[in-house]
Amino acid sequence: MRKTFVTICALCLCLVGMRAQGVSVTEGKIAVGDNPAWSQPSFVDSAWQTLALDREWGEQGIQKTNGYAWYRIHVVIPSSLRQGVAKEVLLDLGPIDDTDETWLNGVQVGKTGSNPEDPAGYHGQWNVPRRYLVDPSLIRWDQENILAVRVYNASGPGGFFERPVWIGKPALSDYVSLAVTKGKNSADVVLASRISCGGTVTVVKEDLLGGGELEGFSRKVKLNPRKPYKVSVPMDGQVRVVVSYADNLFEDRLDASLTNPYILTPPAPAIPRYNGPLVFGVRPGSPVIFRLAFSGEKPMKYAVEGLPEGVVLDEDKGVLSGSVADEGDYPLTFVATNDKGTTRASFTLKVGPQIALTPPMGWNSWNCWGLSVSQEKVMASASAFLNAGLADYGYSYINIDDAWEAAGRNPDGTLSANEKFPDMKGLGDWLHANGLKLGIYSSPGDRTCGGCIGSIDHEKQDAETWASWGVDYLKYDWCGYSKVFNPGKDHSKAAYLRPYVKMQQYLREQPRDIFYSLCQYGMADVWEWGAFVDANSWRTTGDITDTWESLYEIGFERQTELYPYAGPGHWNDPDMLVVGKVGWSSLLRDSRLTPDEQYTHISLWSLLSANMLIGCDLSQMDAFTFNLLCNNEVNAVNQDILGRQAHRDVEEDGVQLWSRDLYDGGKAVGIFNLNEAPVPALLKGCLEKMGIEADTVRDLWRQKDIPTDAVYRIPSHGVLFVKVKNL
């Protein structure tokens, strides 16, 4: 933590803080536009505007949001930084929205991301911290230095945004990297260094169920750029490999760990098995878009008994299409046949006013691609629905989040997609032909959260445009509407409802069913009135991220009182899933949640009847993520037709017991261990505390019946997720 800032005098206009190890710079100068001369120290920038470096330029009165702008930061660098272990000096610029090229005293010293005119095309990297090491010969010691930063921003407010710039001594991590990655049955440790150094590596294998260490060793190592240190540690079951490296020169250490992503879901049988919801709601006359979700060996042939007039089946794909004129419940039998046999499943098509009879299951672009989404990336995940088999488990929505919008409206006021989405209608048609559905995103304000055009004063036109593309889902995100809302100072519930009622009317005028998803982070207790504006779901919190803190707050703390408000047709939405490869940008990483936290995430979202919108790039899905998303017994809790959201029954010593009723008389129960260490849980005792008697208990992840009078060890942040039934 940087706590001590002492203001020193500066020749420059910027605010400078200094402590022994470096200089903190809180302000810089900015000009919108692009000019190579601005990189040079001789350029006179006295007419430029001064800006804080911990907030984006869009928030500081710079109107132009997209394109190039330059920062020039004047800073005195003290010669005290010359001494130290490393010869170089660190320029720690923090993350920059979206790309940067950086010059120190006229010499380029760094670049992150790629600009539209670069051979590779645009690649934003807004969330990547910039740490550039510079040769000390470039520095004018104890004098003013000019740091010139050319920034390209694709959309939204851009530039420096997180924290002051820091100029100081490099850290161990600037030279030495420690990575622990998953090998076949091992944790593979690689310690690599850009300089010659040495220290001690310690490796420990921990037992996540029993607690304690299984094995470990400490070793002295010498590193140089040609000689990394590598070791593979065998890994099996519920274990974690923890590695540290203590460096002699820096007197500092690096830590890394890897929990084995152990798979609990048994493989699906080769014979067809139905994994989808038991009901589907469609309004009279609206298109029926439904894919029969059968796992099992392909090819498969499908048949449906009891189809109402107007609906047809594609027998090879298992896709229902058409429409039904008359309201009513139509009991159907799905039949799927492959080389291994035939399976039948009962189902009800409910033609009536209510859609979304079970929570939506699908994919959304935001948590992986953020503003870098494109039609190609959307298609890559949509194809994985078919190729990797997610559609066989009931996932059907492919939702495009922010950044599909063109930069301006057309002369007639309509809004087209930008160049990254060459054919929205074609995309919609392709999805529908495969029994999948298309989702889109907008805001009731003038701008979306990502700075794109919103729907204000064009609600009708936008609803019509979306319907013409075949949109089946709208996420309508408050964001820019704050500007309309605040000046009025009308904070009544009616004021919060207004923009959502308006769009709802136009959605209902379209000749298709459009799932209406409110996104306003839970303001004005949206769960109390969401259903009145005909919403099918409403976000209950701010944005989720892939950390335990975020999952804990959003999933556990903020949902406890919300169960009365969910039910068929209208659901609480605690935000999208953060498993698999996420990143909110073109740069993806594995979710930072541990495997146990990911089991907890999916179990909890199933209990909460939450929207199951996958937030990762499905074209890079691994076996562990598939096991999380495609466990039919776990998903059946989420899709249960009673639609009763779980409530927390017991909270004791860091263990929370949640339960929900199921339509077949059973109950789903989650025993969550929120502690930092594993806990033993006597299943019978837990159920008794909840007032639940059980004849049979089934472990849903492992898909096997288990005895109640046994003690189960639950890993830290992990879960035992069961279904209880009485005979």
Ligand code: GLA
């Ligand atoms: C908000 C929403 C996110 C996402 C972004 C898009 O932050 O909560 O889910 O839609 O906007 O800009």
